[in-house]
Every structure is written in structure tokens, then in C-alpha cells.
């Protein structure tokens with residue numbers, strides 16, 4: 001038991017990161033049943049679908065689980081109301097201002113964690129009363145901080161600067177990397193990519209195979225003009241890289257993404 005497991009009411013200090021298209025009720029409930037904290041990734045869901053996944057998760061586990069809500073999306077407010085109404089135990093918010101909903105959620109007894117990638121955002125989280133911080137280094141799959149700070153550097157910097165528990169995300173996938181995070185002062189880990197390729201993940205099988213096949217140097221951070229994201233170096237990545245190298249504007253890149 002440590003500060004994080006006490007806070008979340010889980011056996012192991014392992015959070016399965018919320019992941020669009022990957023982490024629905026099946027993955028979240030499997031992780032929670034196994035003693036970690038499973039998160040439903042709401043970013044790719046409509047309100048109806050989110051409600052369905054929350055209901056199914058409550059049916060599949062009696063352990064705590066959470067919902068990840070990227071605050072950048074226009075439907076974030078509606079999702080906040082849904083998790084309040086459904087009495088979800090934990091919210092992990094990301095990509096936005098933690099001041100907006102933290103106290104509202106906490107007034108319903110919901111624990112709030114927020115994902116950050118730099119010191120300024122971590123201090124902001126603490127000042128607005130967030131319960132724990134997920135410090136996500138540049139190694140992470142999915143969207144990423146523009147600063148490109150590694151988990152190795154970010155974790156101890158945040159641990160030394162705040163009093164609330166810190167969770168390391170980015171590049172953690174086994175016992176050795178978990179051990180490293182704890183050595184740096186983290187109270188837990190948030191793991192994404194390793195769970196995205198699990199059988200309970202709802203990601204497309206071809207995506208899972210590509211991730212499993214990928215090796216050293218096969219991903220790259222791109223699209224920093226929009227919102228930085230780690231891409232597999234496939235044909236689509238090459239198109240993006242060509243456009244970025246030739247100075248494409250944010251709008252042009254947005255068009256390419258569709």
C-alpha cells in the first residue's frame with residue numbers, strides 16, 4: 001500500500017492510461033479486476049457510448065475504475081456531467097485546464113488526477129487541488145507535451161516540486177521500468193502502449209500488430225504545430241513529415257488529418 005493505492009482504493013499502483021479507440025469497458029474492467037486502475041478513454045466516444053461503457057464497466061467489476069476526459073474536446077463539459085451522474089469513482093483529466101472541473105468533481109467525492117508534461121502545469125494542478133498528478137514524459141504513446149521532457153527527468157522534477165502523489169507515464173511497460181519510476185520518487189505508473197496491444201483493448205488488430213512489430217526508432221513525435229503526437233513511421237507519417245518539412249501551416253496540417 002502507498003499514497004496512490006490508498007487514494008484510488010486499488011491493490012497495485014498501476015493505472016491503465018485512458019486511450020482513444022483502445023480503452024473501453026472491456027480493458028478498463030479487466031485491469032480493475034486484476035487490481036490496477038482501469039480507465040475508460042472517453043476521447044473517441046459520443047455521450048451515449050460513454051454512458052454505455054460506464055454501465056458495462058460497473059456490471060463487469062466491483063472494483064474502482066475511472067474515466068479519462070481530455071478537456072480539449074468540445075463535449076468535455078457534457079462528459080463531466082455524465083461521470084457525476086453515474087457516480088464514477090475517479091476522473092483522469094488531460095489536455096486542458098485542471099482548474100475548470102476539479103472542485104466540482106471532488107464535491108461529488110470523485111478523485112481527480114490530471115496529466116501534465118511540464119513543471120508549470122504540475123504546480124497549477126496542485127494549486128487547484130488535484131488529488132494526484134500523472135507526469136507524462138516524451139516517451140509516451142499518443143499526444144504529448146511540446147517540451148519533450150523525458151520521464152527520467154520529468155518525474156523527479158515534479159516529485160521534488162509538489163506534495164501530492166506523482167504517477168510516471170511514458171515508457172513504462174514492465175517490472176524494470178516500474179522499478180525505475182519508483183526509484184525516481186513516483187507513487188505509481190500509468191501505462192498506455194503495453195495495454196493498447198492487449199486482447200482486451202478495442203484497438204484494430206492491424207494497429208496492434210504494427211505496434212508489436214515496431215522497434216528502435218520506429219516512432220516519431222510529430223504535429224507539434226497542432227498538438228504533438230507520437231506516430232508510427234508509416235506512409236501517413238511520411239506525408240505529414242514532408243508537409244511539416246516544407247513549412248505547412250497548422251491549418252494545412254489539419255486538412256491533411258481530415
Ligand SMILES: Cc1cc2nc3c(=O)[nH]c(=O)nc-3n(C[C@H](O)[C@H](O)[C@H](O)COP(=O)(O)O)c2cc1C
Pocket residue numbers: 016017018019020022041042043044068070093094095115136139140141142143169170171172173190191192193194196
Ligand atoms: C493509442 C493511444 C491513445 C491514447 N489516448 C489518450 C487519450 O485519449 N487521453 C489521454 O489522456 N492519454 C492518451 N494516451 C496516453 C496514455 O494514456 C498514457 O499516458 C501513455 O500511453 C503512457 O505512455 P506509454 O505509451 O509509453 O505507456 C494515449 C496513448 C496511446 C498509446
